[in-house]
Amino acid sequence: MRATYATKPREQVSAVLRREKRYLSAAEIHAILRKSRTNVSLSTVYRTLDLLAGKGQASARVDERGETTFVVCDQSHHHHAVCNGCGKVEDVSCEAIESVAHALRSHHGFKLADHEMEFFGTCGACR
Amino acid sequence: MRATYATKPREQVSAVLRREKRYLSAAEIHAILRKSRTNVSLSTVYRTLDLLAGKGQASARVDERGETTFVVCDQSHHHHAVCNGCGKVEDVSCEAIESVAHALRSHHGFKLADHEMEFFGTCGACR
DNA sequence: CCTAATTTGCGAATGATTTGCAAAATCATT
DNA sequence: AATGATTTTGCAAATCATTCGCAAATTAGG
Numbered sequence: 068m069r070a071t072y073a074t075k076p077r078e079q080v081s082a083v084l085r086r087e088k089r090y091l092s093a094a095e096i097h098a099i100l101r102k103s104r105t106n107v108s109l110s111t112v113y114r115t116l117d118l119l120a121g122k123g124q125a126s127a128r129v130d131e132r133g134e135t136t137f138v139v140c141d142q143s144h145h146h147h148a149v150c151n152g153c154g155k156v157e158d159v160s161c162e163a164i165e166s167v168a169h170a171l172r173s174h175h176g177f178k179l180a181d182h183e184m185e186f187f188g189t190c191g192a193c194r
Numbered sequence: 195m196r197a198t199y200a201t202k203p204r205e206q207v208s209a210v211l212r213r214e215k216r217y218l219s220a221a222e223i224h225a226i227l228r229k230s231r232t233n234v235s236l237s238t239v240y241r242t243l244d245l246l247a248g249k250g251q252a253s254a255r256v257d258e259r260g261e262t263t264f265v266v267c268d269q270s271h272h273h274h275a276v277c278n279g280c281g282k283v284e285d286v287s288c289e290a291i292e293s294v295a296h297a298l299r300s301h302h303g304f305k306l307a308d309h310e311m312e313f314f315g316t317c318g319a320c321r
Numbered sequence: 322c323c324t325a326a327t328t329t330g331c332g333a334a335t336g337a338t339t340t341g342c343a344a345a346a347t348c349a350t351t
Numbered sequence: 352a353a354t355g356a357t358t359t360t361g362c363a364a365a366t367c368a369t370t371c372g373c374a375a376a377t378t379a380g381g
Contacts, residue, residue: 071358072347074346075346106361108361113338113339134336150304159298170290171313175317176321177275177284184311185310186306189304194305196326198327199327220369237331240369260338
């Protein structure tokens with residue numbers, strides 16, 4: 068069995084994600100850490116992000132420039148509301164999906180198994 | 195002003211997308227064309243896909259391996275139902291989003307501007 | 322068929338991500 | 352707090368999808 072060590076570099080990478088609460092690429096996280104004189108190699112940033120995503124503690128998305136970006140999020144099923152202003156991401160539950168599942172079944176003969184949603188707009192703080 | 199020529203390679207790339215109706219990467223399209231002894235360079239496949247996506251005639255998604263894949267779709271706002279069995283993609287309209295927008299506003303103070311949804315399940319033919 | 326404009330194909334360049342490996346850090350036990 | 356087994360780190364090199372430069376080929380229109 069493979070153990071997982073709690074190391075300083077890993078904690079520093081997650082700390083950035085927890086503090087920022089917005090989608091960040093490995094390079095951005097690396098840059099943020101350097102600014103605060105915290106040296107974590109880019110490789111380790113990548114490895115830590117994969118680890119967090121694997122544990123479901125972070126979720127990934129590819130931005131328009133083709134870079135993979137990550138946010139912290141809880142492990143239950145949910146969706147993200149991304150603010151166009153500050154970039155902050157809020158977790159959103161999905162009750163509304165039941166009616167969509169029914170419509171897919173009756174109009175398309177499609178049996179829904181899973182779904183992904185993402186919302187973009189303006190958060191309370193930015194309004 | 196920039197004119198757009200209707201060329202044989204472009205037509206061949208779109209023909210593959212129209213025939214397959216599922217998410218395909220540039221490399222996959224290139225391979226499919228080669229099998230039918232149709233030689234279109236990989237660069238041209240990429241360029242044509244960008245063109246179609248730009249015109250809204252195809253939509254892109256990044257798969258788990260990190261490759262960008264494309265499907266044909268209509269230009270109006272809609273979502274995709276992807277079959278886990280055959281991979282075929284169906285366009286789905288979104289009426290259900292109104293209630294979601296309202297919930298986001300009242301529960302999160304979030305003003306919805308745009309959204310993305312993707313559905314996964316089993317299509318009529320595969321059941 | 323001519324000419325100008327656009328596109329193609331090739332190979333080289335790019336840029337994000339991964340990987341190999343030796344050195345450093347972590348953990349559970351003395 | 353020292354030991355030893357295991358995991359992680361950092362670096363540089365390798366990978367791999369995608370982009371780019373440019374000469375040759377194709378297209379649109381008169």
